[in-house]
Amino acid sequence: xxxxxxxxxxxxxxSAVLETHSQHGDDTLVLNALAWKSVAEFLFxxxxxxxxxxVDLTVVDYADREPRxxxxxHLLSLSLGHRLRLKAxxxxxxxxxxxxxxxxxxxxxxxxxxREAFDMFGVTFIGHPDLRRILMYPEFEGHPLRRDYPADxxxxxxxxxxxxxxxxVAPFGRDEGMSFGRQVHARWAEDPDDPRAN
Amino acid sequence: MGELxxxxxxxxxxxxxxxxxxxxxxxxxxxxxxxxxxxxxVTACCGMEFMSVSSPRYDFSRFGSEAPRxxxxxxxxxxxxxxxxxxxxxxxxxxxxxxxxxxxxxxxxTCASCGGFYDNYACVAGVDKIIPCDVYVPGCPPRPExxxxxxxxLQDKIQSGDRRPSIVKPRHDPAVDQGLGLIDLKRAVKA
Amino acid sequence: MEPIDVExxxxxxxxxxxPMLLNVGPSHPAMHGTVRCVMELSGELIHRVDVQVxxxxxxxxxxxxxxxxxxxxxxxxxxxxxxxxxxxxxxxLACEKMLGIEVPERCQWYRMALGELARxxxxxxxxGAMAMELGAFTPFLWMIKxxxxxxxxxxxxTGARLTHSFGRVGGMxxxxxxxxxxxxxxxxxxxxxxxxxxxxLMFGNRIFLDRLEDVGVxxxxxxxxxxxxxxxxxxxxxxxxxxxxxxxxxxxEVEFDVPVGEKGDCLDRFIIRxxxxxxxxxxxxxxxxxxADSGPINVVDPRxxxxxxxxxxxxIEGTIQHFKIVMEGLKIPAGEVYSYTEAGNGELxxxxxxxxxxxxxxVRIRPPCYYxxxxxxxxxxxxxxADVVPCFGSLNMIGGECDR
Numbered sequence: 001x002x003x004x005x006x007x008x009x010x011x012x013x014x015s016a017v018l019e020t021h022s023q024h025g026d027d028t029l030v031l032n033a034l035a036w037k038s039v040a041e042f043l044f045x046x047x048x049x050x051x052x053x054x055v056d057l058t059v060v061d062y063a064d065r066e067p068r069x070x071x072x073x074h075l076l077s078l079s080l081g082h083r084l085r086l087k088a089x090x091x092x093x094x095x096x097x098x099x100x101x102x103x104x105x106x107x108x109x110x111x112x113x114x115r116e117a118f119d120m121f122g123v124t125f126i127g128h129p130d131l132r133r134i135l136m137y138p139e140f141e142g143h144p145l146r147r148d149y150p151a152d153x154x155x156x157x158x159x160x161x162x163x164x165x166x167x168x169v170a171p172f173g174r175d176e177g178m179s180f181g182r183q184v185h186a187r188w189a190e191d192p193d194d195p196r197a198n
Numbered sequence: 199m200g201e202l203x204x205x206x207x208x209x210x211x212x213x214x215x216x217x218x219x220x221x222x223x224x225x226x227x228x229x230x231x232x233x234x235x236x237x238x239x240v241t242a243c244c245g246m247e248f249m250s251v252s253s254p255r256y257d258f259s260r261f262g263s264e265a266p267r268x269x270x271x272x273x274x275x276x277x278x279x280x281x282x283x284x285x286x287x288x289x290x291x292x293x294x295x296x297x298x299x300x301x302x303x304x305x306x307x308t309c310a311s312c313g314g315f316y317d318n319y320a321c322v323a324g325v326d327k328i329i330p331c332d333v334y335v336p337g338c339p340p341r342p343e344x345x346x347x348x349x350x351x352l353q354d355k356i357q358s359g360d361r362r363p364s365i366v367k368p369r370h371d372p373a374v375d376q377g378l379g380l381i382d383l384k385r386a387v388k389a
Numbered sequence: 390m391e392p393i394d395v396e397x398x399x400x401x402x403x404x405x406x407x408p409m410l411l412n413v414g415p416s417h418p419a420m421h422g423t424v425r426c427v428m429e430l431s432g433e434l435i436h437r438v439d440v441q442v443x444x445x446x447x448x449x450x451x452x453x454x455x456x457x458x459x460x461x462x463x464x465x466x467x468x469x470x471x472x473x474x475x476x477x478x479x480x481x482l483a484c485e486k487m488l489g490i491e492v493p494e495r496c497q498w499y500r501m502a503l504g505e506l507a508r509x510x511x512x513x514x515x516x517g518a519m520a521m522e523l524g525a526f527t528p529f530l531w532m533i534k535x536x537x538x539x540x541x542x543x544x545x546x547t548g549a550r551l552t553h554s555f556g557r558v559g560g561m562x563x564x565x566x567x568x569x570x571x572x573x574x575x576x577x578x579x580x581x582x583x584x585x586x587x588x589x590l591m592f593g594n595r596i597f598l599d600r601l602e603d604v605g606v607x608x609x610x611x612x613x614x615x616x617x618x619x620x621x622x623x624x625x626x627x628x629x630x631x632x633x634x635x636x637x638x639x640x641x642e643v644e645f646d647v648p649v650g651e652k653g654d655c656l657d658r659f660i661i662r663x664x665x666x667x668x669x670x671x672x673x674x675x676x677x678x679x680x681a682d683s684g685p686i687n688v689v690d691p692r693x694x695x696x697x698x699x700x701x702x703x704x705i706e707g708t709i710q711h712f713k714i715v716m717e718g719l720k721i722p723a724g725e726v727y728s729y730t731e732a733g734n735g736e737l738x739x740x741x742x743x744x745x746x747x748x749x750x751x752v753r754i755r756p757p758c759y760y761x762x763x764x765x766x767x768x769x770x771x772x773x774x775a776d777v778v779p780c781f782g783s784l785n786m787i788g789g790e791c792d793r
Contacts, residue, residue, distance in 0.1 A: 058740060156287065157285070170327050
């Protein structure tokens with residue numbers, strides 16, 4: 001079934017399909033990024049494919065490859081019961097120029113999926129009606145799921161107090177309370193003349 | 199009753215009548231500790247245990263902390279239940295600031311206490327990096343019994359006027375009780 | 390009291406023409422603490438709404454790339470924290486698909502029984518919380534009572550009430566306990582009586598029905614386009630259930646029905662969950678009847694399973710094998726897989742990419758909630774402000790799963 005579908009797409013878009021493979025029963029089409037939307041449109045509207053649900057859309061970051069990002073979409077046809085995975089590769093090793101057409105006009109679920117992909121990886125979806133961050137806050141810089149973003153690099157909205165000599169002092173005075181970790185060690189807190197005792 | 203009992207004096211006035219004197223602070227603290235109006239700041243997994251604690255089997259209303267108030271201005275105990283992310287942090291701080299004194303904060307679960315295993319770009323390593331915290335309840339999520347222990351610990355602290363942060367300890371810590379290390383203890387059990 | 394006699398000119402009485410902006414959440418009792426809705430109201434009608442999620446984004450997918458494959462289990466546990474067992478099993482199945490192994494029959498029945506118990510607790514929590522948010526506190530207390538019983542079984546089996554981390558690649562952490570069958574059968578009986586009590590209480594209540602009927606309607610076509618799966622999609626009349634469409638474990642060998650709604654409103658979603666719960670009870674009874682009382686629970690495969698402790702302590706091969714699996718993690722052959730199961734909220738997919746090492750290259754969790762919450766905007770636009778609460782409650786948004 002799925003093989004017939006792959007052949008159909010190969011016939012319909014001879015230059016768009018870069019490679020196909022099937023692993024663990026998942027049929028995969030690797031597409032030219034420029035043909036992303038037209039193939040998706042065909043899969044949606046053709047009665048032989050009838051892919052009426054975009055199950056998932058995500059990105060995988062292969063930091064050492066060129067093109068760097070792989071946009072992966074999983075499609076499902078509820079009426080015919082088959083699935084297909086679409087892939088397209090975009091972006092240079094610096095992570096710039098990663099752009100691909102948006103699928104929001106075809107499937108409504110692409111809206112949030114693409115916003116998440118943009119938020120997490122910085123892949124731009126051309127034609128998306130509302131492309132802004134969804135999981136991270138607007139002040140966040142960078143894209144956390146990229147391989148080169150350090151996992152523990154925080155960008156706090158409520159910063160620590162800046163007191164020379166001491167790290168990570170919580171932003172409240174000692175008259176309000178004290179964090180547990182500071183309780184034992186912070187002898188300076190007892191001394192009213194010490195500048196650190198705010 | 200704790201502190202209240204110690205500062206109270208009953209004076210017999212004859213013919214079965216009597217009156218008692220106590221300190222005003224003790225009396226107020228006694229009233230406060232049995233009428234905690236709580237603000238449940240529920241975000242994550244611990245919320246499921248929070249439901250259990252409030253449901254009939256564990257029922258924390260027994261401790262006078264029945265009424266949930268979803269307005270910070272009417273509440274005096276802030277339950278921080280679940281992971282606080284960097285995005286959520288300003289909201290938590292704002293809610294804490296809106297609460298009127300006296301106010302207490304209870305960190306429910308490991309994430310609220312110290313961040314748990316979310317040592318990453320998105321999470322705050324414990325609410326005490328943002329707001330002062332009175333009682334920490336460990337566990338991922340804590341068992342309801344542990345939460346009730348935490349609540350009683352807070353009541354004791356309210357009564358004694360102690361604002362130092364403290365952690366709910368295991369009820370029986372054999373290593374502490376008997377002056378034995380855990381390895382020694384295992385040997386002792388075997389022998 | 391004297392009437393207040395104030396002269397108000399006609400113009401002042403008119404409502405302002407620009408719509409009123411109202412911010413609900415993220416710390417709002419009806420928003421489960423993690424969603425913020427900015428609504429444009431005209432009177433009480435919602436014109437436009439911006440649903441903002443992400444207040445519980447905890448970086449699961451990034452953290453999964455830092456540990457071994459087995460260390461992913463605690464994270465998937467905390468993904469959907471109402472039914473962690475289903476997530477555990479889902480992830481284990483995805484890894485097993487990549488390794489090409491199948492767990493013993495006894496384990497499959499065990500996974501099914503535990504999974505369906507978790508589904509019951511999920512649906513009980515969802516419906517209970519939804520009823521509570523609408524002011525019906527009693528059913529909430531009853532349903533939580535039922536959930537406690539299931540958690541007692543879970544505690545007996547796994548040692549934890551909520552976050553079990555009980556699944557393993559190639560089996561489960563421990564075989565079923567002796568009293569598991571008996572206890573489960575007794576509990577599901579009790580659950581059914583709770584459900585019938587709740588039905589009697591709720592479906593004779595005019596206020597409750599009026600607040601749910603024809604509220605938050607979504608057509609099957611729109612739901613499919615939005616990527617909805619699970620009870621919410623079935624409430625809209627689309628009979629898609631992964632357990633039927635692509636059976637995994639032993640779901641093709643048990644008898645159960647897929648309840649389907651008609652209108653796709655909040656009441657349908659409420660009823661579908663109660664009906665599914667009864668189907669789960671059917672599945673549990675069949676699984677327990679067919680689960681053997683003895684036999685292996687884990688695969689015999691030195692690539693993935695830890696050797697028994699006697700071998701670890703007494704033979705050098707056992708020690709090395711133990712060391713390799715613990716320190717380097719079990720190796721999963723390079724490649725990619727998309728494995729999907731039916732979780733409490735719908736299709737839970739795992740798109741795994743392995744580079745052949747002991748650490749996942751990419752773990753993508755396809756959260757059913759995320760897409761369902763993505764449809765919230767379509768559901769509540771045009772509704773009244775008060776309808777937001779039942780609509781949101783009926784979608785069963787789980788913060789951990791939605792934001793990961």
